[in-house]
């Protein structure tokens with residue numbers, strides 16, 4: 001590849017990744033200005049490190065890894081901390097058994113509520129609620145959910161981004177989603193979205 | 205539906221195994237056809253796990269839609285300028 005070709009190729013790929021890069025940076029830094037700086041810095045770093053990209057098909061995970069490393073080394077300490085949500089007791093990479101337990105025990109109310117006719121109404125409120133619930137997730141879970149669920153990376157690719165084994169992504173996805181659901185359920189309860197009718201639900 | 209005789213037998217799995225595989229299934233990480241067939245077979249016969257899967261899949265879709273980023277125009281221009289200058 002001649003130099004102008006490489007640059008055009010790089011430019012095309014960055015164009016396709018801009019929204020994803022910004023989305024990841026924003027959810028990590030929780031600040032618009034820092035997110036923009038982080039993305040610009042990561043793109044500059046990616047260009048200078050282009051020789052380290054072994055497989056062109058894996059440009060996205062490679063680029064996200066650069067952004068994540070850049071975040072950790074320079075932006076993490078500046079990132080805005082949200083109101084803590086009582087996640088202190090959470091072990092990041094613990095056993096999975098308790099999650100299965102939680103999923104099984106998770107209130108049927110939640111299921112019933114989700115399936116009830118108010119769902120459309122609830123959905124319109126939930127967009128923002130979901131974003132703030134994601135913002136409040138501990139970082140390890142937040143980034144896993146963003147990479148896999150939002151950006152559609154495989155566990156292998158997400159593992160490459162974060163430099164952890166794929167099994168770690170698997171368990172963080174379980175925990176991350178469980179925590180999100182718990183937060184949304186609590187929020188819906190507090191916001192009065194869940195009526196007693198719904199809680200009694202279609203169990204009968 | 206009648207079972208045709210050339211239809212392979214599918215091993216039954218329980219709810220615990222189904223729920224354990226749920227996220228792998230939804231994330232496209234359940235790669236062998238046999239596990240997928242077992243999981244889907246369970247869903248056809250278990251209302252609870254079917255509803256759970258529907259819920260998880262709807263929630264996943266909502267997360268995807270809500271958390272998707274959109275690079276501000278200012279940043280887009282900044283990146284284009286940056287690439288022009290390298």
Ligand SMILES: [Zn+2]
Nearest residue numbers: 219222250253
């Ligand atoms: Zn079941």
